[in-house]
Each structure stands twice: as C-alpha cells, then as structure tokens.
Amino acid sequence: MKNTIYKKINLLKKKIRKLEYNYYINNKSIVSDYNYDLLINKLINLENKYPKLCTNNSPTKKIYDTTFFNKKKIKNYHIKPMLSIKNTYCIKDIINFDKNIHRKLNINNNLNITYCCEVKIDGIALSIVYKNGKLIKATTRGNGLIGEDVTKNISGINNIPLLFNNIKHIPNIIEIRGEIYISNIDFNKLKLKNKKICNSRNLVSGFIRKHNIEEENKKYLNFINYGIGYTDNINTDSHYCILKYNEKLGLKIDINNKLCNSIKDVINYINSFNIIKKNIEYQTDGIVIKVNSIKLQNILGVSYKYPNWLISYKFTPEKKITKLIDIIYEISKNGIITPIGILLPIIIDGSKIKKISLFNINYIKKIDIMIGDYVYIKKSGNVIPNIESVLIEKRKNNLELKKVEIIKNCPSCKNNIESINNTFKCISDVYECKSKLKSYIFHFVSKNSFSIYGLGKRLIELFVNENIINDEIDIFNLHNKININNKLKKNIIESINKSKNIVFYKFIYSLNIKNIGIQTAINISKKYKSIYELIEFENNKDFLLKVVNKKTINNILTFFKNSKNIEKIKKLIKIGINIIY
Ligand SMILES: [Zn+2]
Known part of the structure; x- marks a missing residue:
C-alpha cells in the first residue's frame, strides 16, 4: 500500500515540477492555474496523510529553482x-x-x-x-x-x-x-x-x-x-x-x-x-x-x-457543456496532422468557441472521446479553452455516437502517414498534398516571409482547391487568374508586386527549411553573402557552425541536396524576385 502511495506522490511531484519548468522557464502555461492548484492540493492532502513521505524538496515545500537556467541574464x-x-x-x-x-x-x-x-x-x-x-x-x-x-x-x-x-x-x-x-x-x-x-x-x-x-x-x-x-x-x-x-x-x-x-x-x-x-x-x-x-x-x-x-x-474557471459534432484534421506545412474537434458553438467567458484542439491520437484515447459525445469545455482568463471531461453518463440513448477512427492515411491527399511519438505526419511532397500546400502558402505569404497582405487563409483555401495556386510561383501570376472583388484584387496584386523585393533573411525563412525559424534565418543571412553561396551550402557550412546546432546543419544540407528546392529558388529569381542583401 505504502509503496503505491509513494509512487503516486513521486509521480505528482514530477508532474508539478514539469509544469513549473514550462511556466517559469519556457513561459508556457500547459494547464490552467486551476488544474495546477488541484495537483498541488492533491499532493498536500497526500503528504498530510502520510507525513513520512513528505520530503524537503517537495513542490509544496521548496519553490521552483530557476537559477540554473538562463545563465546569461542578470x-x-x-x-x-x-x-x-x-x-x-x-x-x-x-x-x-x-x-x-x-x-x-x-x-x-x-x-x-x-x-x-x-x-x-x-x-x-x-x-x-x-x-x-x-x-x-x-x-x-x-x-x-x-x-x-x-x-x-x-x-x-x-x-x-x-x-x-x-x-x-x-x-x-x-x-x-x-x-x-x-x-x-x-x-x-x-x-x-x-x-x-x-x-x-x-x-x-x-x-x-x-x-x-x-x-x-x-x-x-x-x-x-x-x-x-x-x-x-x-x-x-x-x-x-x-x-x-x-x-x-x-x-x-x-x-x-x-x-x-x-x-x-x-x-x-x-x-x-x-x-x-x-x-x-x-x-x-x-x-x-x-x-x-x-x-x-x-x-x-x-x-x-x-x-x-x-x-x-x-474563482473556479467557467465551464459549459457542449457537443462534439465532428473531428477534422489540420495539416501543417511540414505534414504534422492535428485532430481538431468541431463543437456546437458555445460562449464561455465572453468568447465564442467552435473548435478545440485534440492534440494527437494519444490524447483522444486518453480522454476516451467519441464523436457525438457531450463534453465539459473549460476556459479561464485568456487561456486556450480545453476539454475538461467527457460526460460518459450522457452516452446512454445517444444515437449519434461514433467511434473516432484512427486515420491510416493522410486525410487530405490519402498518401501514407508516419507515426512519431503518437503524432501522425503526412509524407507527401508539399505540392502533392493540398492541406500541406495551404499551410505552406500561408507561411510563404506571412509577415516574416513575403509579407503579402490580403491573401488570408480563406482565399488561399479557395485558390488551392480550385487549382489556381499549385505552388509558390502561381502566387506571382495571380493577376490574370483570379476573379474576386476588384478593390481586394487590386490590393492583393499591389502587395504581391511589392513583395518581389525581399530581404535575404525573409527569403531564407520563406523557403520552409525544417525547423528554421525567423531568428535562425536572420543568423544564417548574416553569414552568407548571397543565396548562391547558401546553395553551395555543403562547401560553406563551416560558417554556420558557431551559430546553429548540428541538427539544423543537417536540415539545411538535406534541403539543398534536393534538386527540386534548388529549382524552386531559381524559378523564383527568374520571375523577378529580387533578394536584398
Ligand atoms: Zn497529405
């Protein structure tokens, strides 16, 4: 008995410390304060009941030590x-x-x-x-x-x-x-x-x-x-x-x-x-x-x-009951497939909630949710809403219940998927999977890339579905292809023309090299004189050794070894993209 309690306490401690690490070091609230407090109270109760199992380094006794981290900061x-x-x-x-x-x-x-x-x-x-x-x-x-x-x-x-x-x-x-x-x-x-x-x-x-x-x-x-x-x-x-x-x-x-x-x-x-x-x-x-x-x-x-x-x-966070109507899948530009729950819309704490992330297949299994289920949705403050629990008792006589099918192929392009740590990934080329392409185009036109105003998610969705945009080059030919409201069209075309002059780091960022965020793109741009030097990356990679890690170097290597990517860059330059160094 004691042994199980001991394990339980240790597990709780670990969980709490992990949340604290994310909160203090990564600035991330993984769970709401309410749920954090519930865990702490659970631990306090157990420790009160079994005082011998209460150690001096327990989160109930010792505040989280952040001094080991961020050594550079004063x-x-x-x-x-x-x-x-x-x-x-x-x-x-x-x-x-x-x-x-x-x-x-x-x-x-x-x-x-x-x-x-x-x-x-x-x-x-x-x-x-x-x-x-x-x-x-x-x-x-x-x-x-x-x-x-x-x-x-x-x-x-x-x-x-x-x-x-x-x-x-x-x-x-x-x-x-x-x-x-x-x-x-x-x-x-x-x-x-x-x-x-x-x-x-x-x-x-x-x-x-x-x-x-x-x-x-x-x-x-x-x-x-x-x-x-x-x-x-x-x-x-x-x-x-x-x-x-x-x-x-x-x-x-x-x-x-x-x-x-x-x-x-x-x-x-x-x-x-x-x-x-x-x-x-x-x-x-x-x-x-x-x-x-x-x-x-x-x-x-x-x-x-x-x-x-x-x-x-x-105050106990506000929670309301609603129904999970369906599950759709969002596919990122790199192919990560995220299940999204579509809810019967509800208003909690002043905001309308229609969708909710179900993170991954493991989460779906863990909360044991079915399409048609009634769920408690909780939201506190300016935190993303989450499913607090599934109302199992409401399943009786609910004829709309449907088991969540575990996907075997990409829901968008039907190609094979791979599974890494419970997360599914579409392995198609970005131009062969429409959902992936939409996410990529959205990235390509975003503020830190080509910064094209007016081309939002909905229009991208429409243009990709209608095969008007099949790759990034198509964006620059939109003027003779689209049939939308004149004023909007004028604004978009103007913005596209303006975007053709692009600073080097934004261009690097727009390429969608795996795990290259905007800061890394800036670091890379400082080390290379031109895109041509970067294309010859294999011979010039030593420049980067001090600013990025090995994994990033490998990602860049893989990117430039793929002839399709080189072709893409050449095409962009050919149609008049002017990189500002
Ligand atoms: Zn796909």
Whole structure:
C-alpha cells in the first residue's frame, strides 16, 4: 500500500515540477492555474496523510529553482523574498482563515479583523527599488528569492514613474511590488494581429523579459502597485494607508481595492464581484485578502512558502457543456496532422468557441472521446479553452455516437502517414498534398516571409482547391487568374508586386527549411553573402557552425541536396524576385 502511495506522490511531484519548468522557464502555461492548484492540493492532502513521505524538496515545500537556467541574464536577489500566496476555491476556507488568525493572535472571535481586499491581476509580479525617490532597479519575481533584472525595459511603461512625486519624507529606500499586465482591450488588439497569442500573462512575460523591448510594445504594458516589500521609513500601521501613500508618490493603485471591516464584509465583497468584474479592464482569476494591520502581519509572520496574513480566493474557471459534432484534421506545412474537434458553438467567458484542439491520437484515447459525445469545455482568463471531461453518463440513448477512427492515411491527399511519438505526419511532397500546400502558402505569404497582405487563409483555401495556386510561383501570376472583388484584387496584386523585393533573411525563412525559424534565418543571412553561396551550402557550412546546432546543419544540407528546392529558388529569381542583401 505504502509503496503505491509513494509512487503516486513521486509521480505528482514530477508532474508539478514539469509544469513549473514550462511556466517559469519556457513561459508556457500547459494547464490552467486551476488544474495546477488541484495537483498541488492533491499532493498536500497526500503528504498530510502520510507525513513520512513528505520530503524537503517537495513542490509544496521548496519553490521552483530557476537559477540554473538562463545563465546569461542578470539576476537580482530580492531584498525580502517574494513569497507565493496560498490559494483556495472555497468560501469555507476563507472563514477558516479568519478563525485561524483569531486563534493565532489570541483574539476573541467577537472582535473583527480588518482586511484589505484586492483584485488579483493576471500578469507578471514585479519588484521595483527606488533610492531617494529615483528608480534604480526592477526585477521579476523569478523563484521568489532571485529574479531577472529587467531595469532597462522599464522606462516608458504606463504608471511606472522613474522619479517619485516631490512629497515630504520620501524614504531612502523603498521596494515597490506590483503587477505588470496588458488590458483586455489591448490584448484583443494584439491577438487580432497575431492569432498564435493565447495568454496575456505569457505575452507580458515575453515583452518584459526580452533583451530589448520594442518601444511600441511598451505602450501596452501597465503597472499596478499592491504593496511594498521593504522600506526604511514609512510611518503607518496599515496596508491600505501604505497603498494610499504610494499613490501620492506617483504609483497607480487599483480602484477596486476595498477595506473590509470583518470577514463577513470580505465574503460580501467576493459575492458582489460578479458585478464589479464586468467593469474590470484586465484579466483576473480571484481576490487577495490581506490582514490590514502591519503590526498583526508581523506577528503572524510567514510559513515555509506563504505569508500567514493573506490568502487568495480564486474563482473556479467557467465551464459549459457542449457537443462534439465532428473531428477534422489540420495539416501543417511540414505534414504534422492535428485532430481538431468541431463543437456546437458555445460562449464561455465572453468568447465564442467552435473548435478545440485534440492534440494527437494519444490524447483522444486518453480522454476516451467519441464523436457525438457531450463534453465539459473549460476556459479561464485568456487561456486556450480545453476539454475538461467527457460526460460518459450522457452516452446512454445517444444515437449519434461514433467511434473516432484512427486515420491510416493522410486525410487530405490519402498518401501514407508516419507515426512519431503518437503524432501522425503526412509524407507527401508539399505540392502533392493540398492541406500541406495551404499551410505552406500561408507561411510563404506571412509577415516574416513575403509579407503579402490580403491573401488570408480563406482565399488561399479557395485558390488551392480550385487549382489556381499549385505552388509558390502561381502566387506571382495571380493577376490574370483570379476573379474576386476588384478593390481586394487590386490590393492583393499591389502587395504581391511589392513583395518581389525581399530581404535575404525573409527569403531564407520563406523557403520552409525544417525547423528554421525567423531568428535562425536572420543568423544564417548574416553569414552568407548571397543565396548562391547558401546553395553551395555543403562547401560553406563551416560558417554556420558557431551559430546553429548540428541538427539544423543537417536540415539545411538535406534541403539543398534536393534538386527540386534548388529549382524552386531559381524559378523564383527568374520571375523577378529580387533578394536584398
Ligand atoms: Zn497529405
């Protein structure tokens, strides 16, 4: 018995650490916070039940250590650790939190404790140090002890003053803490420009941790102050007053902050939140409840991972039932086949959901889904929706149920497929598989390639289906082939003509060499004088050894060894493509 529990605990730990690795290092939220918290709570429960199996390196005890990674980036120690906040999804826990505080402080239950309630913004926590009123250092939360230095990216972000307002008694040193976020309006704007963006927190993290953030992206970032980490001189005993004081210094505090005189008030505030929520300009997933008195905060102190004087009440993500009507397959330009679930459209958290990724065949087996099944779809904040569970009990008398057939051929070109780690791949040449061709053409006209405006997914779909576009050369002959709205046609043709002058790295990127992203294309373009030099890659590959790895070298070799690819490049040049070096 113990042995199975031991295995279970270890498996949970591994799973949690993997998620943390993706979250802290890759900036990727693989699961929602809700699901992460569920795993942590499961682990806490098991460890409470079997205390002997609880080790010091458990994720419940030890914060994720990010210091091994990203060694190139400058790191700062926080003056005081930026600890995590204990979460709950249950009002009963909030009442118990208040009871515990009474008990720990030895205060009679009839006496109320004042709490400061703050909306939890879904962004990136930041620590900013001011010396004599001047900003000197900004650091991300990192693992709580050490974070990344982002000082050079800070100036120009909304509501981060470089100098405090000139008021009396500015402390010599003050460490301001708060959240950097993108407003919902701006997030939606950015999402329109780049459909791949799916999570505002990841986006903020990407911007702020960049080597050099672009000025135009700074305007999307906002900062809200929610407290201080350290100061050598503020004469007040209340958290709320500190926030008000910080406001005078020139920082922005949230208008939804509320001082509650009892735990009853706190619960009323939580319950009324649905009304407030509609007017909030940013993504939130809960409310942070803090003991207002600094004196009491200090007595309550901190435990292994969390301060004892605050708790966060999180809203359960919205979920709705809908039906899986069908499964279609999307095929990438490199042939990867992804099953996509077509849903009876539903609106969750304000957005309409019609499609959902089913990732791969293993996932379909794991969640045991059938076409016609009713499913719970869950979405929290600006995160991609996912299937939470299949309602097996609703299968009874459901006559539309159909088993998901495991594909044996490419759903588009019917050619053979190969299977790598549960993922299927169409092995056809890109010009022989229409779905693959569509994805490739979409890549070819995209912003980082030939940058042809107006030629969107739908038109490409139409032109490929009607054999108007059979390869990339056909794009440059569209003017005498297409019959669409005149204004649109004029715009597209103009854009095509303009695209004929293309910078070298974009041209390299457009070729669709396996695993060559835009950054690698830029690196390659710096090492070669012309496309002709690159074609002779086998003789010139030493140039690249320092900038790319062996695998990439092999991919480039394979690409240029294929005479069809050389032919393609020659054809493009022949029809007037002018590469700018
Ligand atoms: Zn195919």
